[in-house]
Amino acid sequence: MDDINLIDFFLSDFINPKKRVFSGYLILSIVLAALWLLFIKQQSFRGALKKIFDKKILWSGSAKADYKLFLVNRIFTFFISPLLISQVAISTAIYLFLHSVDIFNQNLFANTPTSVIITLFTITLFVVDDFTKYIVHRWMHKIPLLWAIHKVHHSAKTMTPITVYRVHPLEGVLFSLRSVFAQGLVIPSFLFFFGNAVDLYTIVGVNILVFFFHATGSNLRHSHIDIAYWKWLEHILISPSQHQVHHSIADAHYDKNFGAALAIWDWVFGSLHLSENKGDVVFGLDTYESGKEGKIKDLYLDPIYEIARIIKIFAVRIVSQALNRLLLIKNLFLAQIKKNRS
Amino acid sequence: MIMKRLKATTAIVAIALSGTMALSDGYGPFPVTLQGYSGDKTNTVSYSGQIARHVLEQSLKKLAGKGNGGGNAVDLEAQMLSYFNGSDEDLPIIAPKSKDGFKIKQTSLHQISKGKNISGKFYDGAMPAWPGNMSGKDAAYNMIAMAAKSNKGFDADTGYDWAQLISKYTMGAMAYNQAVDNYLDEKLSAEKKPNNKPYKDGVHYTGKEHSWDEAFGYWGAAAHQHGFNPNKVYEIAKMKNQGAADKNGDGMVDLKSEYVFGPCYYAAAFDRSGTKSTNYTNTLFDAFLDGRKLITAAAGDALSDSERSQLKGYAATIEENWEKVLAEAVFKYAGSVYKDINKMKDLSGDDLNKAYRAYAKHWGELKGFAMAMQSGKSNLGATATKMNELMGFGPVTLNNSYVTGMDSNGNFVMDRKRSWSDYQLHMLKIQQMMVDQFSVKARVNDGLNDLQALTDKLDSASSAETD
Numbered sequence: 067m068d069d070i071n072l073i074d075f076f077l078s079d080f081i082n083p084k085k086r087v088f089s090g091y092l093i094l095s096i097v098l099a100a101l102w103l104l105f106i107k108q109q110s111f112r113g114a115l116k117k118i119f120d121k122k123i124l125w126s127g128s129a130k131a132d133y134k135l136f137l138v139n140r141i142f143t144f145f146i147s148p149l150l151i152s153q154v155a156i157s158t159a160i161y162l163f164l165h166s167v168d169i170f171n172q173n174l175f176a177n178t179p180t181s182v183i184i185t186l187f188t189i190t191l192f193v194v195d196d197f198t199k200y201i202v203h204r205w206m207h208k209i210p211l212l213w214a215i216h217k218v219h220h221s222a223k224t225m226t227p228i229t230v231y232r233v234h235p236l237e238g239v240l241f242s243l244r245s246v247f248a249q250g251l252v253i254p255s256f257l258f259f260f261g262n263a264v265d266l267y268t269i270v271g272v273n274i275l276v277f278f279f280h281a282t283g284s285n286l287r288h289s290h291i292d293i294a295y296w297k298w299l300e301h302i303l304i305s306p307s308q309h310q311v312h313h314s315i316a317d318a319h320y321d322k323n324f325g326a327a328l329a330i331w332d333w334v335f336g337s338l339h340l341s342e343n344k345g346d347v348v349f350g351l352d353t354y355e356s357g358k359e360g361k362i363k364d365l366y367l368d369p370i371y372e373i374a375r376i377i378k379i380f381a382v383r384i385v386s387q388a389l390n391r392l393l394l395i396k397n398l399f400l401a402q403i404k405k406n407r408s
Numbered sequence: 409m410i411m412k413r414l415k416a417t418t419a420i421v422a423i424a425l426s427g428t429m430a431l432s433d434g435y436g437p438f439p440v441t442l443q444g445y446s447g448d449k450t451n452t453v454s455y456s457g458q459i460a461r462h463v464l465e466q467s468l469k470k471l472a473g474k475g476n477g478g479g480n481a482v483d484l485e486a487q488m489l490s491y492f493n494g495s496d497e498d499l500p501i502i503a504p505k506s507k508d509g510f511k512i513k514q515t516s517l518h519q520i521s522k523g524k525n526i527s528g529k530f531y532d533g534a535m536p537a538w539p540g541n542m543s544g545k546d547a548a549y550n551m552i553a554m555a556a557k558s559n560k561g562f563d564a565d566t567g568y569d570w571a572q573l574i575s576k577y578t579m580g581a582m583a584y585n586q587a588v589d590n591y592l593d594e595k596l597s598a599e600k601k602p603n604n605k606p607y608k609d610g611v612h613y614t615g616k617e618h619s620w621d622e623a624f625g626y627w628g629a630a631a632h633q634h635g636f637n638p639n640k641v642y643e644i645a646k647m648k649n650q651g652a653a654d655k656n657g658d659g660m661v662d663l664k665s666e667y668v669f670g671p672c673y674y675a676a677a678f679d680r681s682g683t684k685s686t687n688y689t690n691t692l693f694d695a696f697l698d699g700r701k702l703i704t705a706a707a708g709d710a711l712s713d714s715e716r717s718q719l720k721g722y723a724a725t726i727e728e729n730w731e732k733v734l735a736e737a738v739f740k741y742a743g744s745v746y747k748d749i750n751k752m753k754d755l756s757g758d759d760l761n762k763a764y765r766a767y768a769k770h771w772g773e774l775k776g777f778a779m780a781m782q783s784g785k786s787n788l789g790a791t792a793t794k795m796n797e798l799m800g801f802g803p804v805t806l807n808n809s810y811v812t813g814m815d816s817n818g819n820f821v822m823d824r825k826r827s828w829s830d831y832q833l834h835m836l837k838i839q840q841m842m843v844d845q846f847s848v849k850a851r852v853n854d855g856l857n858d859l860q861a862l863t864d865k866l867d868s869a870s871s872a873e874t875d
Contacts (some may be wrong), residue, residue: 361667
């Protein structure tokens, strides 16, 4: 691999509009942040610049760990992703399955106007994708085994757009599978019922809805710029500030705002928390010892140890329960024998 | 800038060189190498018997569509059999025939070769893909008899298109079988047809030279098509480009060396369509050519073990790619059948009958090629069993019934029904099977294509971001 390829390998996400950290989206985010600080927060131009490019945040120990994880995870992804099941495999299996169900009529809706088909597909794909993100994210918080992994992301004490890469490789695997599953479900279903007019509305090759999500500051979710929306809108879309609430260590913010783009899921399932405008929230984990958020080795290995610990506790519990039961049976048996003798 | 120019120059020189090579590097003529030969012959290439057989096959296909619903059955069957079994009389060439802009030199069989037939070179092992537990050859006789009784080669009740079935099946059971299971197999051994002896008494070519030429003849390529773009090869077979075919410029296409027949035609057809990622036409031609050069270079000595193993390497390339071409055909027509069913679902009346006829034609090609695949050298085992099961003995017809077997009187039994979508699923599975088992790459009419295209467009990695 020569130098150019190496740069390409590590930094390709910045020139790929399908990625959140695409340079165009980052620039838009800076503009948005500046507008917010200047006109809503009434800050001076200098003040706004200082806040956006705050050295203490961009070069904190936590942020530096983000950058390292970004680079190292790239290598993990390179080796792991070819091992995962492909969308084509899932899509094909589902497509074949749909053929085998006689009550499903292929091309049932094929006469629908093409623009309607494309609109429906674009929206469905986005909504299904977003919903599965909500579900999996919720699991990451509620299931101890997954929380052990997801903690890595939440250990960030300062947030920058690169924090989106502050994840354990195992979480990357889970999220890739989620995506494969979501798209693998929607694509064949649409093709089966709507025929080959199925397509996606895109801008720069990206689902138009995903494009708007990113172009309107998805990068600011992981930042200290607490852009909030109107209350009614925060019931529909997650604002950057709402996601910052999700990262807060305050008790009132515990397990809130799991949503990615849409707030509807949090609203429906009772985990919605609107933004508060009470000044800076504190990010991180209250259970984490200070300074650990910057240690790469711990970030990779701690989740593994914790998973091992959880499995061990679980195994011990199972074994001891089984032994207890055996003991009980033995005692009952002995008691019966005694009774028979007497 | 200089580099660019250099590259351009190199490219031009390379193109020019390959151009001249393509012109001078055809399959033959090759000189006499037979030691002790004192005659005046100068070219040892000879495969006119195979050309005659290709012509018999094409003529038979034409005849299969001449039935008038039973009235001419006896005569037609006799006529078809004269082409299948051969005849002492000189038979007229029914196809391919001259047309405007494409003049063919020969008009009767004896102008190509005498005493040739299809039946003597036809696969005669078990053929479980056809109802009635028949041998390979009996299945062909059965098709011929049925074709003679049919109306224009089509039986709407069973959905059989006899011309397609007979012609595609013969392309495998005769050409493919003879090449890969005979000439490129037994006859490459040290003992059989050695290179230091004539192929048979009195001929000027050696045992190995002629064995190899026979296989080349069955492949059906034009002798001068080396390096041709597949479009050109395709146009020759489709009789659309006399200029490309007429190598010696005599204003006529000589079937004996200048025309492209069935097997090679299909290779070119796949190279130029679908994913356009294959090169079957030239891969096969080059393997034939390289093998023939190796034999010629032995100068009439018996081939050494290492020469024979190299030759077997070329034979393996030929066999493997030929099989793939047949698998591509199965893939393509399974896709056609799939699409045809989608069309038929929306139609009724005359439009439906028309679409059904096209569906039956495609199914005939599908079945014919599937049977062709099963008449080669390698035993396809479970793959064949599964493929036959998915395809069935006959297509799902308009009332959803399909041929399930043959009774003791030789009538087709149609005692089961299957839904259209169920049958479509079978077609997709057949396509999947061709990909998994034979790694087909051209993938014409890919039923899963839209799926793949959409998936590629979305690129799953984009959504791996978490929050």
